[in-house]
Amino acid sequence: MTIETSDVRAASSLLAGRVRRTPVMRADENLWFKLEQVQHAGSFKTRGMFNQILAAPSLPEAGIVAASGGNAGLAAAYAARELGVPAEVFVPETAPAVKVAKLGKLGARVVQVGNEYAEAYAAALVAAQSSGALFCHAYDDPFMVAGNGTLGLELLDQLPSGFDTVLVAVGGGGLIAGVIAALPGVRVVAVEPINASALHSALAAGQPVDVPVSGVAADSLGARRVGRIAYDMAVAFQTPSVLVEDQAIVDARRHLWDDYRLAVEHGTAAAYAALTSGAYVPAPGERVVVLLCGANTNPADLA
Structure with a gap:
């Protein structure tokens, strides 16, 4: 199953006034950060979750149910609160305390x-x-994917001189599938932790497969199997995938704080780790956007 650019445009219309237009920060001559970590509820998933709920023919009295490593649940809780419906969110016992506490605060x-x-x-x-x-669904739903892709349309407006490549951290794939759909003429590169490589393993196997999940980014990039939509989109657009070590993710997260005062979660830092570790080396003059997708983290270890 694939998502079209027209689906993303439709989502953009539906989400008008519901989500933030997040800023772009120029980090270097040919490097920009898309600051999606300042989105409502702290991650890009608020876009997709709103779109998924608003696209439903009707909302039952029981409200919504979501499963999440944390961010999708926060997005679901925020969207449900804004729409005035109940939300029940299932998370692993290993979910970070900061995310669990925030879920409760959102009702x-x-x-x-x-x-x-x-x-x-x-x-x-x-x-x-x-x-x-x-x-x-946290990622493998066409409306979730299309909603997530709206940040790609924003990039086109925000960088009118153009860009060549977008680096995207991948867990279940709901974000990268949306970005691919929104930016069919741009190189989109998947970045995954070596200990949670659902898309990379699926591309190698020729189909989605179960993978072991562990490491510093497992709370946000810990899908055991990549979504079918993301897999089909990656195959259709020949999306390259690179892997990064846990230490590279930790170092990249620290660099984002030390160099730019950007506090992000480990899963988000994975995208930047592709550059800082050399897993992805841009060509001379290549214009690169790093998508910083979430900030639901305890910043105490950045002080």
């Missing part, structure tokens, strides 16, 4: 199940079937 009922996203996802499906609530 969601939080259920912690298992050690990985996959276990929380299975429990959320059962709960939605039982209550009749709308199940909102």
